[in-house]
Amino acid sequence: MEELKQYQIALEQFKNGDFTHFNEFYEQVKKPVFYNILSLTRDEFLAEDILMDTFVKFLQNINKMDSSKSILGFLIVTSRNLTLDYFKKHNRVEKIDESQTQMFIHNDTRSLMKINFLLEKIRSLLNDEEYDIFCLHTLSDLTFNEISNIKNKKLGTVLWQYNNAIKKVRKEINYEEYQ
Template sequence: MDQIHAIIEELKKRNYQSFDTFYNLTKNQVFYAIINIVKDQDLAEDIMQDTYVKFLEKIEQYKSGSNPYAYLSTIARNLAINTYNREKRVINSQEIVESIPSPEEETDQEDIFKILDLLEDVEKEVVTLHIINDLKFREIADTIDKPLGTVLWIYNKAIKKLRAKVGDIL
């Protein structure tokens, strides 16, 4: 543990010569903190890179003498949870999009309107802007002049409503 603390002190001084050693000493704990959440090796490796980048960006906040494994694992876990939640929303959105008939299919556009009519006006707007127009939630918040948290809440409420009722229509 003393070796890791010495390496961290060097990293704080922007001396990165020992980073490979630091990485090799800590990579297993970081990887397992991530893989338990995302359950995808490629995604876990990407998040590992982000973890070490974030660690180096915020290295001044690391308190000397504290547990570096816990500190890195916390960063890794938070990044993994954020990624998992983001991926989960994308998958849920895809399920809804796939249940809406595509314009190429021979189908009534009325089906799409029936599905969207299940939603309140603001829900329709948020779902349409996100799924069809491919806007990010921050952009939607700016567009409809509502806080980001409200937009996310509206979107999640609308998706739950559609998920519960879309099977009745199609």
């Protein structure tokens, strides 16, 4: 609740052209947005590019935003739309190729490599909706209420799909393997 208030105050400041606290705001929300993009792109560089575009678009639309609505929700939806636009434009199929994997290793971003492998595995287990909801909750830290708003689904449906996802993941993922 306190966080929500802070976002709302920040939003009003941004609307007035005061970006003094933009850095704090960004630091608070960048991770969920970034991981949301990463869950779709599984490419850190592309994810950062889209992260940039997401926040620029957020700032450009700041005056149209309703302070009572979820700012994180807006960022998540925007980032997903921009990612999908990117895919459409580049006719890209979601996958990680070997060169990317090598690149991760050379860059010593092993955690990213692990999460990508983990996401790849989870992606193969779940259907699109389940994967979406799973990532929004676990990666982007959205509450089920927020997810139900973003996806325009009933809370019960979101919970049911998340539980289905968790059941499938539990059966197939070995905790030790990804530690």
